[in-house]
Amino acid sequence: MQALMIYGANGYTGRLIAAEAARRGHKPVLAGRNRDALDELAAPLKLTRRVFELNDANEIDRNLEGVRILLNCAGPFSRTCEPLLAACLRQRVHYLDITGEIDVFAHCHRLHNQARHAGIVIAPGTGFDVVPTDCLAAMLKQLLADATHLVLAFEASGGPSPGTARTSVEGLAKGGRARIDGELREVPLAWKMREFTRQDGSHRTAMTIPWGDVYTAFVSTGIVNIETYMAVPAKTIARLRWLRHLRWLLALAPLQRFLQDKAGRTAGPDRQRRENSACEIWAEARNANGKQVAASLRTPNGYELTVSASLGIVEHLLASTPPGGYYTPSMLMGADYVLELPGVALLDSRTRTP
Template sequence: MALRWMIYGAYGYSGELIARQAKQRGYSPVLAGRNADKLESLAEQLKLTFRDFSLQDVDQVKQELADVDLVVNCAGPFSQTAASLMHACIDSNTHYLDITGEIDVFEYAHQLAERAEQAGVVICPGVGFDVIPTDCVAARLNAQMPDATYLALGFDSGSRMSRGTAKTSVERLGQGGAARINGAIESVPLAWKSREIDFGHGAKMAMTIPWGDVSTAYYTTEIPNIEVFIPASPRLIKRLKRLNLVRFIFNWQWIQRKLKTKIDAKSAGPDAKERDNNPTYVWGEVSNAKGDTRQMRVKVKNGYSVTAEGAVELAIYTLEHSPKGGFYTPSRLYGAKLLDNYMID
C-alpha cells in the first residue's frame, strides 16, 4: 500500500503553499482542517482528497489518522494545536512534523521524546523557515568548533510576515524575549541585546528575539548559550526597551483581540513575486572559552518558499527512510546538507 500523509491546516497561507508544492512534485497528501468549505475548494483545485475534523476530541483525531503514516501540522498558533495532534500521532503510530516557530512547542515536543521513541514515531517540529536554515547553519558551525560555548544566529529578509506568523508574534509580545543561558531557556527583556551584524549584504544594527532556535539549536549542538538576532533600527530598539515597562498589557485578552483583528485585515502573506524578490540572509557565529570565533553566512530562498519546499522534502524523507522514533530537529533528521537545497547565489 502506498504511504499516505496528511497536511493539517492545508487552507492556511503556509499550508496551501505546502499543498501546492506537494502536488507540483507529484505527491497526493490528504488535505485536512476544520473548515470543510475551504478544504473542498482547495481540494478541487489540486485534485486531492480532504477530511474536515477539529482537534478537540483526541479519539476522533486518532480515528482520522488510522490510515495515515505522517502528518504535517500547519495550523497555528501551534500552542493551540500541536500538543493534541502530537499525542494523537504517538497513539496512532503516525509521524508528526509541523512548521512552528514557537519555543514552548519545541520544548513540549522534546518532552515527548521517550514516548515517541517507544512508539517508533518521529516528532520533528519546525520543518520550515523556522528553523531549517538556521538549524543547519548551527550544525555546520558546531562541526567546525565542537568546543563552542556560545552560538548566535540571525536572519535578514525584506519579506512580510504571514497572518499566522504575525499572530504568533503578538501572542509572544507580553512574555518578552528569550535566550538560552548556561543550558536553560531564560526570559529576558524585549530587545535584550543589540549589536551590529553583517547578515550577508552589509552591516546593520540588530537585536535579540525569542526565535525557535533558542530551543532547537541546543538539541542540535548542545551549545549552552544561544541568542537569535534580526535587523532593527536604533529607534525600534529604544521603543521596545521602553515597552518592557508595560509589556504585561499585551497579555490582556482584549489587547490581543484588537491586534489580531488588525492582522486579519491584511493580506494572507507575500505573493509569489514578493517571495521571489526577497531572499533571506542567514548568519551564525560560534565562540569558545578561549575566545576563538567563527562565522557563517548563507543566502537562501524566501522564508515561505523554504517552508513550502522544506516541509514536503522532510515529509517524503521521513516516509521513505523510516528513521528511528523520537524527537528530532530538521538537521538531526535529515543532516545539515538539507541547507544546500535552499541556498542561492
Template sequence: MEWMIYGANGYTGKMMVEEAVRRGLRPVLAGRSVAALEPMGKKYGLPVRAFPLDNAESARNGLNGIGLVMHCAGPFSATCKPMLEACLDVGAHYLDITGEIDVFAHCHAQHARAQQRNIVVMPGSGFDVVPTDCLAAHLKSELPSATHLVLAFEAGGGPSPGTAKTGVEGLGKGGRARIDGKMTRVPLAWKTRTFERDGEQRFAMTIPWGDVYTANVSTGIPNIEVYMGVPPASAQRLRRIRWLGPLLGTGLVQSFMKKRIEKSVPGPSEEKRAKSQTWVWGEVRDGEGREAKARLLTPNGYDLTVTAGLGIVQKLIGIERPPGGYYTPSMLMGSDYVLTLPGVSLR
C-alpha cells in the first residue's frame, strides 16, 4: 500500500519521516510547499507531492493512488476536515496526531461513511491520545463498573510550535469535562489537585484534553476529567483571565499570539527530548466506592507520537485489514498497545 505523511516538513512530520525510513518504510512526503519538501525527498530518496487542502479537487488529486494518510499538519481544527473528506473520497485510511476535542467529535461523526468506504478513521494516533486511551481501557477492564475516570500527565521538554498554537486556540474555548455522559464546557483551570510521583506531590489542573471525548467512546465511562501537571502559578494566571475568554478567541488576538509562537517556539531539541520523560496517571471508581489506579512512564511525548503512529501505520498497511469505521487507539490496537512501545512501562 502506498502511503503518505502530510505535513512531512513540520516538527513532528520530520521526526516521523526519519523513523519511517529507519524502519525501511517509504512514505510519500507531502505538504503545501514543494520547496520545503524537495530537500527531504532528495535526502531520503522518497517521492514528494505538494498540494493545498483548501481546494477539494486539489486534495483529492494529491491523494491519487494513496491508501493511507498520516496527517501531521495542524492546526487540525482547520486541516482535519478537508483532509478527511479527501480520504473518504479516494478510500484512504485517515490517521492524525491531534489532541483537539472538536476534531475527535467531527471524525467520530463520520463513522458510518468510513464504514461504507471501508477505511479506518483514527485521529489521535500519537501522544494525543495513545497512552491515555490505552490506560483508560486498561483501568476499565480492571473495574468494569467504573463510572468516573480521571487521567493526568506531566510532560517534560516543552511544546512544538503546533502544540503551542493549539493551546492558544483552546484559550478562547475554555475547559471541557465529560459529566453524566455529556460534553460540558467548564472554566479554564476548573479544578486542581495533586498526583504522586516518586513520593512527591505534583500539582495539576484540568485541561480540555482529547480523552474527555475519546475515553468515553473507548470505555463508556460517563464522567471524565483530564489534568496536566503545571506550576501552581499557571493555574492562577488562567483563572485570572477567564473573563477574557471571548476576546482570546477572536481572530485578531489568535493571529497575534500564533505569530509570536512562530518566532519564539522552535520545539524541543533532540537532546532535550532524550532527557525528558512523561508521567501518566489514571484512576477509576464506581458508585460503590471501589477504585483502580495505574501509572505509565513514557518517553518524551513527541518521540512516543512517532513510534505509536508508525506502529499503527504498519498495522494498517500490512496484510490484516480491520473493518472500516472510526476507532480510538485502544479499540484498534488493544489496551496493551502502549506497553509494546519503546521506553514505556506500567507502574
C-alpha cells in the first residue's frame, strides 16, 4: 500500500512538500495532470507518479487504489477539491489539502457525516492557511471560554506562489467575508482597516480579507463574530476599496481567465527568499463584558510552514486512527500544534480586564 499521494505535486508548494517528504523517508506517489513535469520531479526523488485528470470519477478511483492519505496541493481548490474528495469518500482515503478558500471549507464540512460513516478524516487547510491562525484562535478560546468576538491578522512576506496568486484573483470577484452574529456574511473588499503592532514596536496597517478562518475558527471555537486581516500598505487598501465599484467586471469569465493566466505566471519565492522572510500573526478575543485576551506568533515563511504543518498532519494520521469526520487543524492536532513546528515562537500572550 502507498501511504501517501500528493496531488498537484508538480506545483510550487507540491514540489516543496514532495522533496521534504522524501527527505523524511516517505515514499509518496506524486500525482497530477502534467506527465512531463511529474516525470522531471519524480526521477531524482526516486518516487513513482500517476497522471490523471479530474473529469472522470472512475479514473480518479482507479488511481486512488492502495492509497491511505491524499494531500491535495492543486489549486484553485474550488476546482479540485470536490472530485478528489468525492473519490476519497468512495475509496475510504483520508483527504487533506492546503486550501484557504472559504467555500471549500464549507463544502468539506457539509460532508462530515459521510466522512464519519466512511471512517476517513477530512482536514482541509493543513498549511499556512489555516494552521497557525486556527491554533491561535483555539488557544484564546481556552483562555476566554465566553469569547464573543475574535480578530485574527497576519503579515506575510516573501511573495505568492502561482496557485496562491490565481486563488487571490478568483477571490476578488467574491468580495469580502466576515462572521457576524454566527452568520457568514458578504462584506465589501477591504471592509475595515486598522493597525497592529509588531514585536519590534513598529505598526502595520491591515485590512479585512476573506481568510479561511471566518469559517474554520467558528467551527473550532464557536465564537460568533470573526474578522480576519492582512497587513498591507495603505495604498493597497485604497486601491482595493476603489475596486469595489468594478466587482461586477471582475466576475466576468473572460477577465477572470485573463487575470488568472497572468497570475499563474508568478514564479513564487526562491529558497533564499523563503529563508530570509517570516510571518507575524496576531489574535485578539473578547467577551460581552469587554474582557480581552491576545496573543501573537512568529512563524517561518508561509510556504515553509505549509510543508512542515502538512507533513506533520500526514504523519499523525499514519500513526493514529482518529474517528472519521471533518476536522480543523486545532481539532485534529490540538491548539498547541503550531508551537511544535520548526521556527514558530509565541511572542506575546496577555489579558486585559475592563
